[in-house]
Amino acid sequence: DEYFALGSFARASAEQLGAAVAEMHNDRAVYARKARHAANKLWWPFTQHGAKPDRERVNVIESASGDNLTIARHRLLPNHEISLEETQLFDGSQSWWTQGIGHGNSMMALAMGNAVGRYGHVLFPEFTTPHVADLAVALLRGPGQGWASRVFFSDDGSTAVEVGIKMALRAAVKEGEKPGPLLAMHGSYHGDTLGVMELSPKSDFNEKQTPWYQGDRCVFLRAPTVAVENGEHVLRIPNEGIFDKNDGVGEGGRGDKAATFPTRRSIFALGRDVSEVARRYDEEIMAWLNAAHDAGNAPSALVLEPVLQGAGGMTLVDPLFQRRLILALRVVAKRRKPDAPAPVVVFDEVFSGMFRLGPASCATLLGVAPDVAAYAKLLTGGLVPMSVTLASERVFNAFKGESKRDALLHGHSYTAHPAGVSAALQFLSEVPRLKRYDAESTSMAEPWDEQRARAVSKLPGVMNVTCFGSVFAVELESAGTGYSATGATEVAKKLKDLGIHARPLGNVVYLMASLVTTRLECSRLAKCLHDVISGHVTPE
Secondary structure, three states: OOOOHHHHHHHOOHHHHHHHHHHHHHHHHHHHHHHHHHHHOOOOOOOOOOOOOHHHHOOEEEEEEEOEEEEEEEEEOOOOOEEEEEEEEEEOOHHHHOOOOOEOOHHHHHHHHHHHHHHOOOOOOOOOOHHHHHHHHHHHHOOOOOOOOEEEEEOOHHHHHHHHHHHHHHHHOOOOOOOOOEEEEOOOOOOOOHHHHOOOOOOOOOOOOOOOOOOOOEEEEOOOEEEEEOOEEEEEEOOOOOOOOOOOOOHHHOOEEEEEEOOHHHHOOHHHHHOHHHHHHHHHHHHHHHHHHHOOOOOOEEEEOOOEEOOOOOEEEOHHHHHHHHHHHHHHHHHHOOOOOOOEEEEEOOOOOOOOOOOOOOHHHHOOOOOEEEEOHHHHOOOOOOEEEEEOHHHHHOOOOOOHHHOOOOOOOOOOOHHHHHHHHHHHHHHHHOOOEEOOOOEEOOOOOHHHHHHHHOOOOEEEEEEEOOEEEEEEOOOOOOOOOOOOHHHHHHHHHOOEEOOOEOOEEEEEOOOOOOHHHHHHHHHHHHHHHHOOOOOO
């Protein structure tokens, strides 16, 4: 850096610059070697260290820019010198779903750096900074438009949902009364903290992770899903019932084929509310809710990942089902218990929100708003961890009282840290200037080719394709199910040979675009995935 400071770069001789470059190269080689040695020291998340020697799969990220990771590979030559090679990998998981406007964005770095220089970190309760106030307004005008009135800051997505559950149970249950069950979804994933583990049925993510997991606090619904199968968008409805707790959902675990759609957009048409499928949903949902009220076991809240379930396998849930469920929950509660607090609807938008699927909030896609919603990941554009839980005024008022014990007693030392707040503000200001942003709909346009999705769905060994928003996911036919299945491992290895990093979810291999990934790049990526699955890999 000394050659670039105070104009020294202009005065440096060719020899000095050459020496500096050589020194930098050697430092990077040593760094790469030491990083690989870290295989003996690190405990990586979601990684089975006993599967094979860790050193065989260590990727040393030398730098990152845009959608690409620069991977440094080194080897020791016979003369004991180090050979260092660099390769570019497309970040196909967008670094665990965090990246919004690309790695190494200079405006994001400047915004965060300015906040760190101005504040470092400062306490938050009963204080604010101009940036925090501005971000709260921006969020209420964005994903919270029309329903939210308050913003609660926390540290990550799992915690944001935990906060949301605390809010929901307070607002939906009278003091001194026992809460009813929560409604949640099969195939869901809401985080790794102990509370939100209970929001998902038994799976690799919870039951074996802790003996504290009980799995009996919720009624789990089997959601109808939509995917591209053999070239067409197919709706499948569980043939053993939406509310059936049995693990099976019919032949192949896929449910009945109930309808097809000509395009992606038609899946979200509000006109579907008068369809036979809507009547079928209403009938089953209403019958269950009325029976629950009759038994004195009415649900207190509904928690769901709107539209697309992420870690559960990139599953597109029928938006009509989620809309009819929310409307029925509210209508039945108001009719059966008009004087009781209404059940609270919680959207976990940690994965699906913040323009991942197009709009800032999936409430736009569903045509119905929540009472509480959690956001993280894309919130800060992929720079630092921070989350928010948005709430309606009714939920906020449930915590008002004379005693501090009635307040929401939740927080952490770095709540609303200036670095994260400034990064989030900068991210939100950058989005409207992106090429794929549509000002009229205030949404990001689709980057993936629908025809490519249809073509991939016809390949042998492919069960279905989910192509929506920034996600292009392929479920492969393979033995085993769930996160621990390994059906997509070989596909991921071959993609890496083509310069694409993918991190499968069991038998589902997916690629994810950022908000700055071009349609041309998405076309290339989808073709590579097509070629790998079909067994026809075209050299670059």
